Amino acid sequence: MFVSCVATKEGIAVNAPRVEAISCWPRHSVEWKLAVYLAIWWHFMCELLTSTCQTVLEVRLFLETMEQRVEGESIRIASEELSQEFKTLMNTDDLNSLNHLQHLILGRLQDSNAVLSHFNEFSEHCFAAVSGDLSRNTRLLNSMKSDLDYIFQKIRSMKSRILATYPDAFPDESTSEVLDRRPDLEIPR
Secondary structure, eight states, rough: OOOOEEEOOSEEEEEOOOOGGGSSTTTTHHHHHHHHHHHHHHHHHHHHHHHHHHHHHHHHHHHHHHHHHHHHHHHHHHHHHHHHHHHHHHHHHHHHHHHHHHHHHHHHHHHHHHHHHHHHHHHHHHHHHHHHHHHHHHHHHHHHHHHHHHHHHHHHHHHHHHHHHHHSSSSSHHHHHHHOOOTTTTSSS
């Protein structure tokens, strides 16, 4: 016969063989009594084994938690020793001067940040005040450009008609060069 103890989520399960042969013997026979005593003994042993398995699991859980505590403690001790070693590598005066310099730089950066935020607010206010005039002047310049393009186109066409009708109306050097001498503002130089 083999008895095994298995840990499950619900608790401990004890696997034991059952005594199935009791029903085949007469009720008051020696075999029947022996089988009943064996079943009772078996039941007692299974309960004992179950409690033993629970105790073993409790001991195992206790040992695992102790291992974790010891491991955590050793990590903490090692980190403290390492930090102490780092402290001995650096001069405290140097660290204090670095700390002071960092605070000075932090103060300057905060002041610069405040100045820049005020400048951004001022710029936003000024842009809001000027944006209407800027858009109106932009529209005015665009309409002036289209008007001037139309005027120069008409001048070119009139000049070409005059040249066709009167070839000697303009000197020779003006006909050899480009008729429109305006700089092209839309092509970057």
